[in-house]
Amino acid sequence: MNDGFDYKEMMEHLRDLFQVGAFPGKNPESPEVPSSTPFEVLIATILSQRTKDVNTHKASKELFKRYNTPKQLAEAPLEEVKEIVHVTGFYNVKARRVKEVAKIIHERYNDEVPEELNELLDLPGVGRKTANCVLVYGFGEPAIPVDTHVHRISNRLGIADAKTPEETEQQLVGSMPRRYWIEINKLMVEFGKEICRPRNPRCDSCPINHMCKYYEEVYLNEDR
Numbered sequence: 587m588n589d590g591f592d593y594k595e596m597m598e599h600l601r602d603l604f605q606v607g608a609f610p611g612k613n614p615e616s617p618e619v620p621s622s623t624p625f626e627v628l629i630a631t632i633l634s635q636r637t638k639d640v641n642t643h644k645a646s647k648e649l650f651k652r653y654n655t656p657k658q659l660a661e662a663p664l665e666e667v668k669e670i671v672h673v674t675g676f677y678n679v680k681a682r683r684v685k686e687v688a689k690i691i692h693e694r695y696n697d698e699v700p701e702e703l704n705e706l707l708d709l710p711g712v713g714r715k716t717a718n719c720v721l722v723y724g725f726g727e728p729a730i731p732v733d734t735h736v737h738r739i740s741n742r743l744g745i746a747d748a749k750t751p752e753e754t755e756q757q758l759v760g761s762m763p764r765r766y767w768i769e770i771n772k773l774m775v776e777f778g779k780e781i782c783r784p785r786n787p788r789c790d791s792c793p794i795n796h797m798c799k800y801y802e803e804v805y806l807n808e809d810r
């Protein structure tokens with residue numbers, strides 16, 4: 587792994603690129619930016635599994651317009667919830683899941699989403715990525731949600747050498763200064779959509795190619 591990696595420089599480039607000072611959550615650096623509640627982040631992240639952002643956004647907006655508390659969602663008619671989340675795919679499972687999670691939040695946690703990682707992980711259908719998203723985007727707590735973009739980019743850069751997102755998370759938590767955790771998911775997701783794409787990464791125009799293991803070991807050696 588890339589031990590002497592300059593995280594500060596990487597963050598400066600990524601922030602410049604996307605003009606993002608901080609993630610749009612409860613961050614002291616950008617308190618004016620409206621944020622979602624932990625419950626909304628939790629439900630929207632469950633709906634976001636295996637679908638595009640645009641579908642998640644559409645379904646969650648409609649869902650929270652009709653049912654915006656755990657109690658309301660827990661008691662919502664299943665068929666209506668299915669209809670609303672249909673656009674996100676796997677709607678049978680997702681509709682049941684969000685209702686089940688809402689019921690637990692209502693009954694066990696008195697309508698407050700828990701702020702503890704382990705309690706979040708105990709909720710049905712909530713894995714590490716979802717739980718960390720709730721911590722970062724719902725509570726403004728430092729954590730590193732590792733989705734497919736963060737996993738891929740970290741391994742290309744050489745700041746992780748891991749087979750699974752869980753391993754990548756562990757390695758990043760061990761090496762990345764804590765002050766960057768809260769922004770890294772947001773920045774890498776944007777970076778992964780526009781530059782370090784899954785296929786045909788735009789390495790030639792990448793501002794951090796001089797820090798990248800993939801660029802040095804693979805890209806420069808490819809026939810083009």
Ligand code: SF4
Pocket residue numbers: 739742743781782783787788789790792793794795798799800801805
């Ligand atoms: S040089 Fe290429 S592989 Fe490396 S971070 Fe940039 S786009 Fe991704």
